[in-house]
Amino acid sequence: MSKAVTAILYAPGTNCHEETAAALERAGLRSELALLGDLLKGEIRLEPYQALVIPGGFSYGDHLGAGRIFAILLGARLRDQLTEFLDSGKPVLGICNGFQILAEAGILPYRRLGERAMALLANQSARFEDRRVRLLVSEQECLWTRDLAGQVLEMPSAHGEGRPLFCDSDSGASPRVVLKYSDENGAPTLHYPENPNGAPDAVAGITDETGLVLGLMPHPERASLAVHESQDGLKLFKNLARWLLA
């Protein structure tokens, strides 16, 4: 087991932190549940952690928009710590609500804290969608999907707001897509429900320019244990383990 410790950052309304810890443990990683309130009060700091995972749920009851309050608290009150964390090249993963938080905080797609360039809108169906999805891994450089390009990963997906909308970037940058919803032949698809939220270009997960940050709507931690129908999600956490142990 690695000495490096991964922080699983949670807040009121987060509800996937425990299974995320179980998935990290299965990948051979040590993790700690870090309560956002403890960080805000200065009782703990981000700096001792080697990686950060923001798990799924409905933080702060999705008030004012999914991930909004969490992201505001991160960006306004933990800006220095978070910038230092990101600048020191530590990996970050946002799953489902965690992805929504990274997007609302401006960390994805362009790693600009406080400058939003995307939104995760309500699903095309206007409903929460509990589905099992197939994700085609792209060639895009990303530590979380290293050596997985071309593979199709199966895992559960469960969310009401997961349809990405990107605004045009002045710098000409475009979002780096790592995972795409795909059909049973492994081809990216816009077809519902294989693409459960109507994501344009079938985008299910993106990384930043460093390849260290990954945000995805589906739930790799629910496809990580021996009792799960698929264990494809574990591959992402194993990639983190490989990176942290290297």
Add this chain to the structure above:
Amino acid sequence: MAIYSVYVSSRDDAEAHHWLTFFRRHGYEDLKGLVIERVYWLEGNLRPERLLPLLANPVYQTTSSQSMLDPAQGPILEIAYRHAVTDPETPSILEAAHALGEDGLEFARLSKRYQFCGVTRQDALRIAERFLFNKVVERIREPHELVTTLRPTGEPDPVTTVSLAGLSDEELQALSAARSWYAPLSQMRVIQAHERRIGRPHTDAEIEILAQSWSDHCYHTTWKSLGLLKKLSEATARIAHPLVVSAFKDNAGGIEFYEDWVVTIKGETHNFPSSIAPFGGVATKHGGVIRDTLGFGKGAYPIGGTTIMGTLDPAMPENQVPEGALPPQLILSESIRATAYYMNPMGIPMMHAIYRRHPGYAKCLALGHSLGLIPRKYALKDQPRPGDALLLIGGETGRDGIHGATASSASMTQETLAKESAAVQIGHPITERRFTTAIPALRDRGCIRSITDLGAGGISCGAGEMGAETGVALNLDAVPLKDRSLTAWEILLSESQERMLIAVPPEKLDEAERLLDRYEVRHATIGRFTDSHRLEAAWRGQKVVDLKMSFLWGACPIDPIPMAAPKRELAPLRIPEPKTADEWFEAVHRVLRHYHCADQSAAGSRFDSTVQGRTVVGPYGGKNHRMPSGFYLSAPLRGKNYGVITTVAFNPLYGEIDPAGMAKLMIIEAITKAVVAGADYRELALCDNFYTPRVRPEVAWDLTRMVETIADFSKKIGVPFISGKDSSSGTFDSAGVSIEVPPTLAVMAFGRMPDVRRAVTKDFKRPGNKLLLVGHTDSHALSGSVYADSYGQRGDRLFDPGDGKSIRKLWDALVRVHREEGYVSASAIAEGGVFLPVFEAAYGSGWGAQIDLPRIMEDASTGTKSVVPFRNDGLLFGEFIGAALLEVPPGFDASRSFQGIPYVTLGNVTSESRITLIQEGKTIWQEEVSDLAEVWSKPFREVLE
């Protein structure tokens, strides 16, 4: 103080789109467009523009200091919380604003402006009042309303006394009705006599407490009068099952799991509120039953839930809906939205989502279960001790839910909808989610002596029950209020959701408060346990309640209930047996299209089934995750292969034929579903939920027979009931007609399995395998079946599953063959007979099946051969509860494995994805599975749209 407003509009607004479709579906076809604008009202010395990052994401939202809606496009209604009420979002806005450095913000409110294009203002008002807001807490803002402060304002009414002295029986009854106490005369007389004895008139708070605590909903007067709960708990005691840890005495029941853990179950109905306000009613159904898990022992953790709804036929035209009842389609669709709204944020996986219909469900059935997990050492509560603090945690107390307990105990009439909508609570899952995280932490640090949820009856019931053996003194001024105008009795009775009471040892109070602060759970010490054996409450310097516990819990008169055998008007079935391929085609499609058999994943896929990472087999499985699994399997202990299995049997079509027979079938169905999946019935326990009409002699008779039957049968099979709930008010009075629910019993079986990897799923595994039907069959027993219902017929004779001994013999054989890995896929026969699981297993696997209709069925138990000619449709669609469809390898020796048990070889799995029916070597019907799936997947989806 300055007040600012910020208007936010969103592009691509899915919520607006949802409502537009919904309103057009519900009678407002003229509505051409709907736009929603959010308005943030901000009070303080601030610069609102500094808050814009919080109020809008510029990628898809636009802000303005003025409304962006053009009044010429249609009427605009702004819906806001009432002055006296706090918005649920307010604390989130304040916290984030302060994070942004805007400390000048002192208060904030959120309202929503709806613009209705293409309809009149009157229509817009009607739509809004019906669907968009709850008058108890919300209101429509006047366009140019003068606002001086956003802070909640309002003054409570003073406490009054109510003297019953000298009132005649008629006057007592009139007063009980006028005050919405719904207390029967016998109770009013006891209260009148009590007034004489204590020598003072009661306060309004005291009478409200008595009426509520003695309501059928809280006190179960019907069941007590008939001695029913005693029958069930005595049967369970008699079984003395070694796994039972807690039965019928806590908020849920619990059985031993593995490694010093206990799993718990509770099922609760919320029928009345869900009938008059389905969104609020169903949301709080989930909230309430989850709190029963949190309130088990010293706090269990919820790891699974269900939603089970029974309504009128949702396809019914709105003009046929009984006067005063909501359209069933509305109840269905709003209930689905509510389940998603509540369960998904709670992070509790959906185990079973089941929707059924019956012409008696004018007052709908709304049932939810909650499965829990708790360390063995915390599974039993301690008795609170004098000096313990009474800690109220969770949400603030408001006006919502007042008279919920008494109103839901009364029968529902066409006036109820308007009069008692205040009885429906508002649910906020985020509040419950906060303490769901905090309670295990409190428990593990020894801060909980005892814990209970606040549901029906509110603080008075919760505190009164907790302190029944000691006494409790309440300080109502300490109760955090979301509505400043609440008076004492309203604080005591309010059924505001998301609240729990904890008895905290005094030396642990500081630590408990620190922990709750850390998890951002609101808390207040609202009283102390005493040794006075009284329920006391003080408010604004007055003693407003002072009742002896012995009176509160011991003086409720139980009226005797007369019983009389019902006369049922039953007619034998008259259904022509299909002969030609066309007739078979029609018969098969009837069953596949039936509401109870059709694909319900359009609802089920809206509920998270994999959150917590414990789900092994979710509600849907197979290749494409649309095949109904028939059971739910969880692996609660991370890294371990131990499993908890749950199954549900709920069939509203059997009860009116034979309530007691139905009750027995429900037990057998629930257990068989678990057994075929690989559970040993000796490691299962049961949870019952009854729903019966308002009591009259015939109902009392049926109810008693049902309870006696399940008590007796549970003893015969050795599987105990450990938890349950009854609702005896399933009558809807409309335009001079009483519509009664059918005698209803939903049974959940739950239990443990040593290794989840040994579970057997329904989908076919390999072409060439044989299909066996094992267990009793009777091709003439189609009464109560879906097939008969599709002809609008009910019939007169339920399927006889055999006695306890023969059923146990069957289960023993199934358990043994499972242990030998004898079968590779399995289904328990239920609605849709043999045919439905054959189709589902084919659909879930991508394979097909060939069914040879046997000419003669051998009853191996007696060695006799049936001489009565079979009904082929009966063999295919008969609901042989207890029987199992098994897929076995070609070489499987059924005569050895099922010696002494009736079985028949039905056919085999084919590689062609087609179902073929063969008789005497001739194909009498065949159809592609994909075509059948098309038929099966449409009806439920269509009724939702």
